[in-house]
Amino acid sequence: MNYFLGLFVSGLTRGSIYALLALGYTMVYGIIELINFAHGEIYMIGAFTALILASVLSIAGLDAISILVIASLVAMIYSAAYGFTMEKIAYKPVRNSQRLSALISAIGMSLFLQNYVRLAQTSNFLPFPTLIPRLGFLQQLTFQVTSAQFVIFVTTTVVMILLTLLIKFSRVGKSMRAASQDKTMAMLLGVNVNRVIALTFVIGSATAALGGVLISSFTGQINFYIGFMAGIKAFVAAVLGGIGSIPGAVLGSFVLGWTESFGAGYISSDYEDVFAFAILVLILIFKPSGLLGRPENKKV
Amino acid sequence: MVLDVRGLTMDFGGLRAVDQVDLQVNEGEIVALIGPNGAGKTTFFNCVTGMYVPTAGTVTIARPGTDARQITRMRPHLITAQGLARTFQNIRLFPEMTVLENVMIGRDCRLSAGILGAIMRNKKTVAEEKQVVLDSYAMLEIVGIGRWANETAKNLPYGAQRRLEIARALATEPFLLLLDEPAAGMNPQETRDLVALIRRLRTDHQLSIFLIEHDMSLVMTLSERIYVMDYGKLIAVGDPGEVRRDPSVIKAYLGEDVSA
Amino acid sequence: MSSQATTQPQPGRYLAYAWRSLLVSIWFAILTFPIIVIRANTITGTITWRWHNIGWIVGGTFVGSWIWRYFLERKRAGAEATMGPLRQRLAAARAVVTQAARRPAVARGGIAALLLLVVAFPFVGGMYQTNIMTTALLYVVLGLGLNIIIGLGGMLHIGYIAFYALGAYSYALLNLHFGLNFWLALPVGALVGGLFSLAIGIPVLRLRGDYLAIVTLAFAEITRLVLENWSSLTFGTAGIRNIPRPAIAGIRLTLPQTTTFVYFIMILMVVLTIFVVNRLENSRIGRQFVAMKEDFIACQAMGVNIARTKLAALGLGGMWAGLAGVVFAARTTFINPASFTVWESIIVLCTVVLGGMGSIPGVITGALVLILVPEYLRAFAQFRMLLFGAVLVTMMVFRPGGLIQKRRRAYTISAQEKQVAAEIGDPGIQG
Ligand SMILES: Nc1ncnc2c1ncn2[C@@H]1O[C@H](COP(=O)(O)OP(=O)(O)OP(=O)(O)O)[C@@H](O)[C@H]1O
Ligand SMILES: [Mg+2]
Numbered sequence A: 001m002n003y004f005l006g007l008f009v010s011g012l013t014r015g016s017i018y019a020l021l022a023l024g025y026t027m028v029y030g031i032i033e034l035i036n037f038a039h040g041e042i043y044m045i046g047a048f049t050a051l052i053l054a055s056v057l058s059i060a061g062l063d064a065i066s067i068l069v070i071a072s073l074v075a076m077i078y079s080a081a082y083g084f085t086m087e088k089i090a091y092k093p094v095r096n097s098q099r100l101s102a103l104i105s106a107i108g109m110s111l112f113l114q115n116y117v118r119l120a121q122t123s124n125f126l127p128f129p130t131l132i133p134r135l136g137f138l139q140q141l142t143f144q145v146t147s148a149q150f151v152i153f154v155t156t157t158v159v160m161i162l163l164t165l166l167i168k169f170s171r172v173g174k175s176m177r178a179a180s181q182d183k184t185m186a187m188l189l190g191v192n193v194n195r196v197i198a199l200t201f202v203i204g205s206a207t208a209a210l211g212g213v214l215i216s217s218f219t220g221q222i223n224f225y226i227g228f229m230a231g232i233k234a235f236v237a238a239v240l241g242g243i244g245s246i247p248g249a250v251l252g253s254f255v256l257g258w259t260e261s262f263g264a265g266y267i268s269s270d271y272e273d274v275f276a277f278a279i280l281v282l283i284l285i286f287k288p289s290g291l292l293g294r295p296e297n298k299k300v
Numbered sequence B: 001m002v003l004d005v006r007g008l009t010m011d012f013g014g015l016r017a018v019d020q021v022d023l024q025v026n027e028g029e030i031v032a033l034i035g036p037n038g039a040g041k042t043t044f045f046n047c048v049t050g051m052y053v054p055t056a057g058t059v060t061i062a063r064p065g066t067d068a069r070q071i072t073r074m075r076p077h078l079i080t081a082q083g084l085a086r087t088f089q090n091i092r093l094f095p096e097m098t099v100l101e102n103v104m105i106g107r108d109c110r111l112s113a114g115i116l117g118a119i120m121r122n123k124k125t126v127a128e129e130k131q132v133v134l135d136s137y138a139m140l141e142i143v144g145i146g147r148w149a150n151e152t153a154k155n156l157p158y159g160a161q162r163r164l165e166i167a168r169a170l171a172t173e174p175f176l177l178l179l180d181e182p183a184a185g186m187n188p189q190e191t192r193d194l195v196a197l198i199r200r201l202r203t204d205h206q207l208s209i210f211l212i213e214h215d216m217s218l219v220m221t222l223s224e225r226i227y228v229m230d231y232g233k234l235i236a237v238g239d240p241g242e243v244r245r246d247p248s249v250i251k252a253y254l255g256e257d258v259s260a
Numbered sequence C: 001m002s003s004q005a006t007t008q009p010q011p012g013r014y015l016a017y018a019w020r021s022l023l024v025s026i027w028f029a030i031l032t033f034p035i036i037v038i039r040a041n042t043i044t045g046t047i048t049w050r051w052h053n054i055g056w057i058v059g060g061t062f063v064g065s066w067i068w069r070y071f072l073e074r075k076r077a078g079a080e081a082t083m084g085p086l087r088q089r090l091a092a093a094r095a096v097v098t099q100a101a102r103r104p105a106v107a108r109g110g111i112a113a114l115l116l117l118v119v120a121f122p123f124v125g126g127m128y129q130t131n132i133m134t135t136a137l138l139y140v141v142l143g144l145g146l147n148i149i150i151g152l153g154g155m156l157h158i159g160y161i162a163f164y165a166l167g168a169y170s171y172a173l174l175n176l177h178f179g180l181n182f183w184l185a186l187p188v189g190a191l192v193g194g195l196f197s198l199a200i201g202i203p204v205l206r207l208r209g210d211y212l213a214i215v216t217l218a219f220a221e222i223t224r225l226v227l228e229n230w231s232s233l234t235f236g237t238a239g240i241r242n243i244p245r246p247a248i249a250g251i252r253l254t255l256p257q258t259t260t261f262v263y264f265i266m267i268l269m270v271v272l273t274i275f276v277v278n279r280l281e282n283s284r285i286g287r288q289f290v291a292m293k294e295d296f297i298a299c300q301a302m303g304v305n306i307a308r309t310k311l312a313a314l315g316l317g318g319m320w321a322g323l324a325g326v327v328f329a330a331r332t333t334f335i336n337p338a339s340f341t342v343w344e345s346i347i348v349l350c351t352v353v354l355g356g357m358g359s360i361p362g363v364i365t366g367a368l369v370l371i372l373v374p375e376y377l378r379a380f381a382q383f384r385m386l387l388f389g390a391v392l393v394t395m396m397v398f399r400p401g402g403l404i405q406k407r408r409r410a411y412t413i414s415a416q417e418k419q420v421a422a423e424i425g426d427p428g429i430q431g
Helices: A002-032 A039-060 A064-094 A099-120 A136-140 A147-169 A171-181 A183-188 A193-219 A226-241 A246-266 A269-286 B041-048 B076-082 B099-110 B115-120 B123-143 B158-170 B188-205 B216-222 B240-245 B247-253 C011-037 C052-077 C085-102 C104-152 C161-178 C182-204 C210-229 C255-281 C284-294 C296-301 C306-332 C342-355 C360-376 C378-398 C415-424
Strands: B003-012 B015-025 B030-034 B056-061 B084-086 B176-180 B208-212 B225-230 B233-238 C038-041 C046-049
Touching (some): A002 A039, A002 A147, A002 A171, A002 A193, A002 A226, A002 A246, A039 A064, A039 A099, A039 A193, A039 C011, A039 C038, A039 C046, A064 A099, A064 A193, A064 C011, A064 C378, A099 A226, A099 C011, A099 C210, A147 A171, A147 A193, A147 A246, A171 A183, A226 A269, A226 C210, A269 C182, A269 C210, B003 B041, B015 B225, B015 B233, B030 B041, B030 B188, B030 B216, B041 B056, B041 B176, B041 B208, B076 B084, B076 B099, B076 C296, B084 B158, B099 B123, B099 B158, B099 C284, B115 C284, B123 B158, B123 C284, B188 B208, B188 B216, B216 B240, B225 B240, B225 B247, B233 B247, B240 B247, C011 C038, C052 C378, C085 C104, C104 C255, C104 C284, C104 C342, C161 C182, C161 C210, C161 C306, C161 C342, C182 C306, C255 C284, C284 C296, C284 C306, C342 C360, C342 C378, C360 C378
Parallel strands (some): B084 B176, B176 B208
Antiparallel strands (some): B003 B056, B225 B233, C038 C046
């Protein structure tokens, strides 16, 4: 039973991280129908920025909590800036070309950012400082939940709620939904579509960075390559839940997280990634619009 | 009767874009479907040609001289092979291909060459390819744009692009031609030429024609019967005179000039 | 395109760019600061500050942004309208070359010279050069194969290297267990590549194109993971050693001789690929591919079976990777999963994109440039992948058709045939 609970909690942790990433995918896809392959790289850059900052700050002698807060905030701001810049350089100019162009551009961006970090930093794994403090009350639980897992889960939940509120009720959220339904129409109604798209990238990138910082302090190490697989997995989660749908992305992430952790725990950990992709293929065959997505009818 | 649609209904989520529409086209007839923007005309076309799978209803077709057959829920390329061909409201050519190649794609469903034939280039394939070029060129001549055969499609003037769409549809050897706003964006002279072309297609090529159009003078001069849709429902049917006088039609258009 | 005077970038405008470029370079200086300037080594607990890097970033992005803006503006104004003197001269030169190439004597001479060069290469260049060239030729075949899927069919495939791996492992394993020789392995490899490519196309047939990208990527990763972990069959990460080199029955070849031999096998394979791809391109199926790429809705409305066309492109594309994989295994005599990472697929994608999607000379040029240049310019080998990424983005923004863009073929119709056609149509009205 404890083994099961352990797997359950680790699936939940994974799911939370995927959710933080999948949100960005789903929001971007919802608006410009682009698989942003470089989204995982933004997450990786977030983690690196936090690592660098934490190192500098700890030499400066700050206490753990301040380091965690400052490093996370700066990482989010930086990743948001990267996301913003990326959109301006690689996606905006190809927005009206064939979709193939935008996808290739996204792959190029991903390749570029990975190697940018590899060259500027290192190609080796670096230990990531334990930023998350130990939480005493968790010791009293009968099954094992680490402080990092707890913090990850709570943070994800809070971010989800905030984002849902933002999109449902704020002016910005309304513009976003309008733009994702019909860009031309939204423009005619006075929505600044360019700004909405830029903002989508900014928000998506900031959440991704938060995911990057949290997961890195959980796993304890990073390198320039961590964003790639995480990004692909998060995309799978977004598709699983129904791309374009925010609750779908969250649901898909948890389903994926549990599939992986139970698959690895009960079948074989060598094929962990295979489970994720197998699920992707199954969902595409049997319910291509995802768990919560609406079937699409391409306008002719 | 070449086309017989019964109770056709199409829902998009909560929106019923086409609601229980019955519609017939007889052999050799020119029939128009009109209605205000968003009435569901294009959606109706898309359901008939298999681009959308209708929520309910049946579509039956009969090539003159053959038995009627149901084509509801058939995939679009099979429907085209049955003899229904269409054009699109917002022109959908293959922009980077040449004008001739565009029409050659229309011929595609009447060809038989396969991959091996393409690589081996046997006699049969070579002969077929040569024939495709000639047939396609003939289609261009029918619509009067033969001189642009080797031009890239996207470089054609607007009116010629619309004509090219018609040529491409003709190349599939249809018995019923569906035109979605063929005169949209044309100047009066181009529109007059288009009317002549459509008439000629009917008489010279034994086609039945079913068209959607907003240009009322074109609709009134060209069509023998007119169906009027509003909010997904059929609100009137009849010859141009009847439709023009129909109060519900006048109300639907509310101020739009129906009297032409 | 109408008003040249306003759309053409004026010299004065370039100065206006300078201000924007300055802002951009400051933005980038701030943006890249933590990653470029600070290097934190958490193993040793040291921090290195590399202030000089800021200079590179500011200078580089200033110039880069200026150039970027200039070209973006030109692209917006329409390339034809602003054809500068240089472009005009280039176009004129190209016209002269194509004119000359049409003359049979010149064309024959050109082909003879090329043939001589190709045949002489291994004897002049030596073993080292020949090896490099063979690698480049492998990528030419891969590029041309992927081109069928991406360039002609318009489907983004980023797991192409998986079929290369399957071809390589087919030969290695069938040889190990059943003693299958290289020549028989070639068709087997092609078949395996083609069939797997078909199989992964099936789940995404009804879906929009983007999903293919992700499914192919997933498939490539699964392939690699299975190769790594199914040790009883594949020997896992240790790989398979002592795969026999290509041989002719009864003749023993020395190592340099085999190298030359493999080079010529690759030349033949490239010729075969060009031949087949060219024929496919100029046929019914090739037309279907391009039409599907341009507008698949119109394409199916015109009676083309999209599902079958997609599968044909995938199958025909996958075959070449399988085929090339067999040669790869035979040439290196050792294979392991590390040779078949996703990035290898992306390199092939790069060759297609740089050269020109859908254009045979384009893809060949792309493959030769991208593989040979880093080989000879060792100094920038470490920047290779960074530059590939930049190439992908830049090409898509400025020249999505690639360096050598595909020109559609013109058909000739004789005057007599025109006459016949015109009689069917009515000459009375002309659009
Ligand atoms: N694929 C789709 N998904 C959702 N709604 C759709 C789709 N296609 C059409 N609609 C909706 O169905 C309704 C009918 O649209 P349709 O294009 O058929 O109108 P129409 O009569 O052709 O108008 P117009 O004269 O402007 O061409 C509209 O409200 C439209 O928004
Ligand atoms: Mg319409």
